[in-house]
Amino acid sequence: MLKGKRILIGVTGGIAAYKTATIIRLLVKEGAEVKVIMTEHAKAFITPLTMATLSKNPVLTEFFSPENGSWNSHIELGTWADLFLIAPATANTIAKMANGVADNLLITTYLSARCKVFIAPSMDVDMLSHEATVRNLGILKSYGNHILDAPSGELASGLTGKGRMSEPEDIVKVISDYFSKKKTISP
Numbered sequence: 450m451l452k453g454k455r456i457l458i459g460v461t462g463g464i465a466a467y468k469t470a471t472i473i474r475l476l477v478k479e480g481a482e483v484k485v486i487m488t489e490h491a492k493a494f495i496t497p498l499t500m501a502t503l504s505k506n507p508v509l510t511e512f513f514s515p516e517n518g519s520w521n522s523h524i525e526l527g528t529w530a531d532l533f534l535i536a537p538a539t540a541n542t543i544a545k546m547a548n549g550v551a552d553n554l555l556i557t558t559y560l561s562a563r564c565k566v567f568i569a570p571s572m573d574v575d576m577l578s579h580e581a582t583v584r585n586l587g588i589l590k591s592y593g594n595h596i597l598d599a600p601s602g603e604l605a606s607g608l609t610g611k612g613r614m615s616e617p618e619d620i621v622k623v624i625s626d627y628f629s630k631k632k633t634i635s636p
């Protein structure tokens with residue numbers, strides 16, 4: 450079902466970024482073409498080398514290279530993708546997406562994307578239940594984005610509650626289901 454599908458993955462600076470490596474591996478195994486955009490903070494949690502190796506494509510972060518002036522087109526990335534998954538999505542990036550704050554490649558690409566966007570929030574229980582985050586996720590949902598539930602469990606902080614990123618296998622299943630439903634509906 451995922452063969453030849455072009456999937457863009459946005460990785461932000463949350464502790465669950467290591468799980469996104471598994472998502473990429475599973476998608477590539479299923480035949481998807483995967484490109485990865487990382488925020489600067491995401492690079493503190495998992496290396497671009499890991500993500501580039503697993504996705505078989507260079508990882509994108511910068512708008513342009515100051516050395517040679519080459520630049521990454523968020524418009525092209527946004528129109529290239531059949532699906533854009535942001536996993537993990539931090540409270541910070543969720544807030545910026547909800548408000549159209551376009552200060553990095555991930556968010557300019559989000560604003561340019563014509564495809565369905567799936568967002569996998571991941572943060573501490575109190576950050577997730579804060580009114581600001583609840584409101585921002587509601588705004589993103591109202592834009593037509595699909596918010597993946599952040600299940601309950603033990604969190605990296607030591608607290609217990611909602612905020613874990615969905616498991617990689619579950620996220621890949623949601624993506625596969627989306628494409629199979631799309632195939633059924635399309636003429």
Ligand SMILES: Cc1cc2nc3c(=O)[nH]c(=O)nc-3n(C[C@H](O)[C@H](O)[C@H](O)COP(=O)(O)O)c2cc1C
Nearest residue numbers: 461462463464465488490491539540541542571572
């Ligand atoms: C060890 C550590 C773990 C963090 N984990 C999370 C997290 O799981 N979710 C979250 O929303 N923010 C988390 N943060 C805070 C983000 O890294 C911070 O808000 C950052 O500005 C996010 O930037 P980005 O959204 O551009 O990637 C963590 C910070 C540290 C130092």
